[in-house]
Amino acid sequence: MPKSKVSSAAPPRATKGYHHGDLRSALIHTALGMVTEEGAWDFTLREVARRAGVSHMAPYNHFEDKSALLAEVAALGFESLRQTLEAAARGQPRSARQAFGDIAAAYVRFGVEHPSHYRLMFSPELAEKARYPVLEAATAGACAVLTGALERGQASGDARRMARRDQALAAWSLVHGLTTLLIDQRVSFLRVSIGDAEQYTRQAGIALFRGLGAKKA
Amino acid sequence: MPKSKVSSAAPPRATKGYHHGDLRSALIHTALGMVTEEGAWDFTLREVARRAGVSHMAPYNHFEDKSALLAEVAALGFESLRQTLEAAARGQPRSARQAFGDIAAAYVRFGVEHPSHYRLMFSPELAEKARYPVLEAATAGACAVLTGALERGQASGDARRMARRDQALAAWSLVHGLTTLLIDQRVSFLRVSIGDAEQYTRQAGIALFRGLGAKKA
DNA sequence: CAGCCGATATTTACAACGTAAACATGAATG
DNA sequence: CATTCATGTTTACGTTGTAAATATCGGCTG
Numbered sequence: 001m002p003k004s005k006v007s008s009a010a011p012p013r014a015t016k017g018y019h020h021g022d023l024r025s026a027l028i029h030t031a032l033g034m035v036t037e038e039g040a041w042d043f044t045l046r047e048v049a050r051r052a053g054v055s056h057m058a059p060y061n062h063f064e065d066k067s068a069l070l071a072e073v074a075a076l077g078f079e080s081l082r083q084t085l086e087a088a089a090r091g092q093p094r095s096a097r098q099a100f101g102d103i104a105a106a107y108v109r110f111g112v113e114h115p116s117h118y119r120l121m122f123s124p125e126l127a128e129k130a131r132y133p134v135l136e137a138a139t140a141g142a143c144a145v146l147t148g149a150l151e152r153g154q155a156s157g158d159a160r161r162m163a164r165r166d167q168a169l170a171a172w173s174l175v176h177g178l179t180t181l182l183i184d185q186r187v188s189f190l191r192v193s194i195g196d197a198e199q200y201t202r203q204a205g206i207a208l209f210r211g212l213g214a215k216k217a
Numbered sequence: 218m219p220k221s222k223v224s225s226a227a228p229p230r231a232t233k234g235y236h237h238g239d240l241r242s243a244l245i246h247t248a249l250g251m252v253t254e255e256g257a258w259d260f261t262l263r264e265v266a267r268r269a270g271v272s273h274m275a276p277y278n279h280f281e282d283k284s285a286l287l288a289e290v291a292a293l294g295f296e297s298l299r300q301t302l303e304a305a306a307r308g309q310p311r312s313a314r315q316a317f318g319d320i321a322a323a324y325v326r327f328g329v330e331h332p333s334h335y336r337l338m339f340s341p342e343l344a345e346k347a348r349y350p351v352l353e354a355a356t357a358g359a360c361a362v363l364t365g366a367l368e369r370g371q372a373s374g375d376a377r378r379m380a381r382r383d384q385a386l387a388a389w390s391l392v393h394g395l396t397t398l399l400i401d402q403r404v405s406f407l408r409v410s411i412g413d414a415e416q417y418t419r420q421a422g423i424a425l426f427r428g429l430g431a432k433k434a
Numbered sequence: 435c436a437g438c439c440g441a442t443a444t445t446t447a448c449a450a451c452g453t454a455a456a457c458a459t460g461a462a463t464g
Numbered sequence: 465c466a467t468t469c470a471t472g473t474t475t476a477c478g479t480t481g482t483a484a485a486t487a488t489c490g491g492c493t494g
Contacts, residue, residue: 023442041341044480055444057482062442066481119341124258127401140406162420165407169395170421172404177394178386184344187389189357190382203379204387204425211428240471261451272473274453279471283452437494444487451480458473464466 024062026052031073041116041123045069067125071132077114077121078138084110085145096153097209103149104175104205105198111179112197118183122176146171153213167212174208175201241279243269248290258333258340262286284342288349294331294338295355301327302362313370314426320366321392321422322415328396329414335400339393363388370430384429391425392418 030052034043045066046056063069088106093099111118120126126135147168162170178201181187182194192200247269251260262283263273280286305323310316328335337343343352364385379387395418398404399411409417 039345045482046480056480057445058443060482122397122401122403124336124401127403128256136406139403143404143407162424165409166417166420169398169404169407169409169417170391170424173394173398173421174387174391174425175394176398177390177392180339180397181386181390181393184339184341186339186344186356187360187386189353190360190386192382192386200383200386203383204390207379207387207428208391208421208425209428211424211426262453263451273451274474275472277453435494437492439490439492441490442488444485446483446485448483449481452478454475454477456473456475459471461468461470463468 023052023054023058027059027062027069028072028076031069032076035073035116035120036114039116041119067129068132070120070123071126071135073117074121074123074126075132075134075138077117078135078142080114080117081107081110081121082138082142082145085142089145089149096149097206097213100149100153100171100209101202101205103146104171105201107146107175108179108182108197108201111183112194115183118179122180143168143172146175150209150212153209162212170208170212171205174204178204240269240271240275244276244279244286245289245293248286249293252290252333252337253331256333258336284346285349287337287340288343288352290334291338291340291343292349292351292355294334295352295359297331297334298324298327298338299355299359299362302359306362306366313366314423314430317366317370317388317426318419318422320363321388322418324363324392325396325399325414325418328400329411332400335396339397360385360389363392367426367429370426379429387425387429388422391421395421 027048031043031048034040034048034051045059048069049056049059052058059069063072084106085103088102089099091099091102093102126132147164150167150171151164178197182192182197182200185194244265248260248265251257251265251268262276265286266273266276269275276286280289301323302320305319306316308316308319310319343349364381367384367388368381395414399409399414399417402411
């Protein structure tokens with residue numbers, strides 16, 4: 001590992017600067033741009049290299065294979081999602097229930113506004129082939145905001161029927177399922193409009209929150 | 218390579234028999250076998266043709282392109298899912314709430330037992346490129362069983378706070394999200410075991426059901 | 435400063451893919 | 465029997481992921 005060249009620092013981190021400067025993060029951000037600006041969640045590695053101005057084999061000096069680069073881009077998505085959820089959690093809701101509705105709405109809105117990136121974040125080939133610690137950490141970070149909202153709701157006095165972990169799983173399932181159904185247009189036969197995503201989310205989220213926090217029947 | 222009129226395929230035996238017998242459904246069932254028996258949800262068209270014993274271009278006489286064949290296999294998955302849900306709905310639950318829990322558990326179990334097929338059924342490339350009426354119809358059919366359980370729950374006397382459509386959307390989002398999170402192992406950091414899928418589903422499903430049906434706060 | 439070394443980047447190569455186009459086949463119809 | 469047209473094959477092209485060999489260059493030791 002050579003020492004860091006303090007000279008040129010880009011928006012990301014500039015660790016090493018042999019030939020290109022910092023090809024690793026340049027590739028990640030090029031791929032990120034392709035995912036966010038265009039609708040291509042399933043881009044090719046060669047195209048990323050092409051846009052970065054390097055040969056199609058250069059990425060292999062920084063990433064094990066194509067999936068490893070995809071995992072980095074997906075991890076950036078989860079970090080962005082976490083920031084979005086944290087911003088929503090900083091609001092001043094009138095109740096814990098509404099606070100949860102705010103976060104749920106922010107989650108679904110993120111997916112609706114960045115469908116390609118969201119699809120990449122949950123792309124099955126990133127979950128099957130190998131384990132990517134960066135991805136898992138970023139995923140857990142985003143999930144933690146959801147669970148935080150639930151715990152704050154419990155602190156308000158409602159009896160707790162389920163373990164925190166199970167509540168988090170239920171909440172995440174709801175918002176994730178709703179997001180994927182909406183952005184993949186799998187509910188067209190229900191006459192669902194993607195423009196009403198926030199309304200659907202608040203209704204469903206608040207219902208689940210009520211059901212989770214209800215006292216023992 | 219001349220003809221091979223052997224009696225090697227075609228469980229369904231359908232329409233016409235020019236050269237092969239019924240290549241169209243033979244291809245669908247070959248692909249179905251590849252998806253269910255192996256773990257390959259993302260198979261290649263050439264491999265399907267290879268296993269069916271035809272040239273790699275023969276499928277294009279029956280399907281527009283690769284996605285069209287995938288859509289047929291996905292539609293079969295939704296029909297199978299519908300049957301599974303209907304079987305679960307034929308039980309004798311003690312309450313509407315438990316009936317919904319039964320169906321939700323059956324839904325998630327289907328996904329957990331057929332992860333490759335489930336992933337294909339919700340593959341983004343089937344939702345983006347084109348519209349497949351067969352797929353949409355099969356999807357709606359499976360969803361109808363879920364909505365039926367909800368409507369029966371309402372008939373038991375609970376006040377209805379949300380439109381039926383919105384309730385169906387919420388219920389489907391919950392079970393679909395939970396299924397995908399479980400089979401893609403996206404919740405490993407929550408120490409979730411896929412063996413406890415049914416328990417998670419019943420807890421979450423019953424909580425949502427309670428929240429949906431609750432009287433006005 | 436010379437010279438090597440190892441990290442970085444390129445070139446070349448290969449097998450596999452999706453699919454377009456041209457061609458072959460053979461059952462049904464006149 | 466000859467024609468036709470749906471069906472199936474052959475060939476071909478451009479693209480992909482990636483392995484192997486090669487070239488380039490900065491930083492280290494002498």
